[in-house]
Amino acid sequence: MHNLTIAELIKGLQSKEFSSVELTQHFLDRIATMNPGYNALITVTADQALRDAAEADRRLAAGNAPALCGVPMLHKDIFCTSGVRTSCGSKMLDNFIPPYNATVVENFEQAGAVVLGKTNMDEFAMGSSNETSFYGPVQNPWDTDCVPGGSSGGSAAAVAARLAPGATATDTGGSIRQPAALCGITGLKPTYGRVSRWGMIAFASSLDQGGPMARTAEDCAIMLSCMASFDEKDSTSIDQEVPDYSATLSKDVQGLRVGVPAEYFSEGLNPGTEKAVRAALAELEAQGAEIIDISLPNTGLSVPAYYVIAPAEASANLSRFDGVKYGYRCEDPKDLQDLYTRTRAEGFGEEVQRRILIGTYCLSAGYYDAYYGKAQQVRKLIQQDFERAFATVDVIMGPTCPTPAFKFGSKGDDPVAMYLEDIYTIATNLAGLPGMSVPCGMVDNKPVGLQIIGNYFDEARILNIAHQYQQATDWHNQAPEGVTS
């Protein structure tokens, strides 16, 4: 059952080939035996899942089941789940059990999905390797000496290891696409404002966006149709109808104009990765797409701009973790300042502290204009790059990340080496555009991701292209050793 896609599971449940309880128990068993090897989940909600599965079976039997009724899912531990610990990968929230649901969680509940548990992640989504999690790193199912990517490494590894058919994730600078690429699965970061941020613990509010991870574009389409919504509780949520993303998957790509930016094939790109991406482009060309060379000249500035804007926003977003209202509090504070400084020094990990300090620096008196002000202007330049490109092409494609999965600790002590991991993904967050990663090859038995960037609210189109690509190729069906049996 774990080898079936979400689309197939829905059919199987509706045709009573298996029950949701059977399915749920099957995945819970896999999690119990396999997760200790991957550390992809922080919390398993077995009892609740089985209760929900039983309820789903009743609804399926009654014949009025909603779209995802009885389908097991995982939520990244950044989405608040009422009554279930939501840690955000941090010691700070190790004891935090929210009394409310994120809108995304609510949407899946409405659709009848069964939640198996919460996935591991970089602390407060700050990281590209899942090494910053308070709960320890996640192993990449393709090579357990390698990272799964981050920050949604737990969701990516869980889907790759077939511990669940799909998982929610979030992407602030590449946190859906990069781990999807490194774990050989399909992941989509929607347009900023498409998926509600209510109940999704903020890292960088102007960049954060939730999205689906699954094995196929078709499954991502099913998940996004449920996940996306207009939400009055989120001022940045866009009041625009959510299309049925599944309905447009079968269109062909004849005449599609694919922009390929020179800057995404620059120095530092693994030759094997480049080869795989070029082959994917050739496949789409063979299907009738037109490949057009373009330039996104300010790509190189996206990482520096991001590492001003994201830490600046984070430095304010994370001020609420002060040991007063919820979460971790240090032992025996001797005074108020001691309460603050020790709670935050003990509750936050090193990378989170570093980003808070960077953000504080960039916003402080005398530096604001040179850093934050300048970064916002550069952000505008990057948006303009894309605007110009989308005047002549329908989508933009390139590699999701420069190399396949790397070994734990291999980025060394210098945070910048890790930051450059997101060089191809960050610009889309700065511009607010949708982007997707689709498996497109293997290098040294490790997966490579093809990135597809669309114009605003063009999720249907990029899902359609990804689906057409997956109809003709088999990379998304590849599985790490031992997970299919």
Add this chain to the structure above:
Amino acid sequence: MSWETVIGLEVHVQLATKTKIFSGASTAFGAEPNTQACAIDLAMPGTLPVLNKQAVHYAVMFGLAIDAEIGKESAFERKNYFYPDLPKGYQTTQLEKPIVGRGNVEIQLADGRTKNVRIHHAHLEEDAGKSLHDGDFRHGVSGIDLNRAGTALIEIVSEPDMSNAEEAIAFAKKLHSIVTSIGICDGEMSQGSMRFDVNVSVRPTGATELGTRTETKNLNSFKFMEEAIVKEVERQVDLIEDGGTVVQETRLYNGDTKVARSMRSKEEANDYRYFPCPDLLPVIVTDETIEELRRNLPELPDARQARFVQQYGLLDYDAGVIGSDAGTSAYFETAAEKSGNAKLAANWTMGELAARLNNEDLSIANSPVSAEQLGGLMTRIADNSISGKMAKEVFEGIWAGEGSADEIIEARGLKQVSDSGALEQMVADVLAANQAMVDDYINTDESKRKKKLGGFMGQIMKVSKGQANPQQVNQILANKLNELL
């Protein structure tokens, strides 16, 4: 050397919205601690702000009332600092693009002069919670009540256009009058609905450069504000004359102990690291909205005072006293209309009623004597049913809840005897019973006879139990005595 004082005010006005500026929690005063602090107000992880429409409209109304430029596109910033009563670790406020721009407030001074105080701007922001230092809880801790956190405020910032305490108080009172008249604030100073920060500096008379200023924060009564200004001016002048220099600092004034002190200066200078709030989008106020609010703007105090002079024939001074307060104005108008005697209604509203309310520390809104009841009393004074002296007795009866003026007059038998036949008989009886007095009167020099009338009057009032109409009695008495001459 002579000195001149320069004063500028920052005024926090709590808007009379039912809910917080960014959440749907109630703002009702006096609730149990933290029962009106919802997840958003507590800055629970993943929660997001959505702006209250009424707060925006109230701010625009204030702008219209002071003839200010309205910020058709305004924006929110985050002001970062740690304090236990600030749950997010930042205050959401406006800096670069406030909703109300430059405006003007005209103040009236005791000597009859008027003066214009320029408003620099007014912006929307959220209030903080309260720290309680001497509760029943453990020693060495403070208790935090976040009910007030997130209450909508406008902060009104004046130019330093005032040059003494009188002007500052007149300005503060005028603002109070404006915001209560247009109904955007309840004006309850004792509940903190309006709080004043006073910036004071001194300089040698005629100097063009400003002296170093201090800011005395959070004054919530006009009286304390006046005391604080007088003391601060004195302190600064003494300091400079003794060869010292004024340090720019924040000060606190304790109105109960009459002691001002410097707030413990923090080791680091404040660096609030303002930046645009990414959770909120630009606030657009359309011309249509502005025009609609302008059309429906309640009468402003200046216009109302002018109308009271014209419509009711009040003296300028009386119109000023009554017309500056919205509640008093409404009360007066009801009483005037009910009785048809505006002059009496004005005298009683400013006199007996105001004194009694002041004694009992009650606002006019909570007056035990309603405007209708006062009007009823005025009616009976005007038609001579009761004398002024009896009216005070009736007023006390109404205050004590004994009913309307007519009911009390009836119940206590206070109705004035104005029947001339009855009065003639009464006078005749008194004259007959006091022949000695009559003789004395006749034998008295004509020029001194008038004084003797009082003795007869006293006798008649005694007989009538004070109910004889004194004017009529006077007339009858004079006539009868003249007949005897």
Add this chain to the structure above:
Amino acid sequence: MNIERQEIEKLATLARIAIEEGTITGVGERLGSVLELVDQLQAADTSGLDGKSYSIQAIQRLREDEVTEINQREALQALAPDTEEGLFLVPKVIE
């Protein structure tokens, strides 16, 4: 690029994060490395650009002024480290 010790201490104070004496140098080095990266921004020609751009050109929605939140003190304070009589407790606040 190296950040001076004094600067790090100032940042730590502003951000309310205690930094252990022994780690200040290391923290400074790594911050310096990141700031070197972000300093690449200075080379960009951004003349005439409005930095206050929003990802999506949209305007703030306004909420009706209706009470939608009920008292949830018990549930919310169950998450708090220290409360008494409905108040959140902290070490004495000195103004």
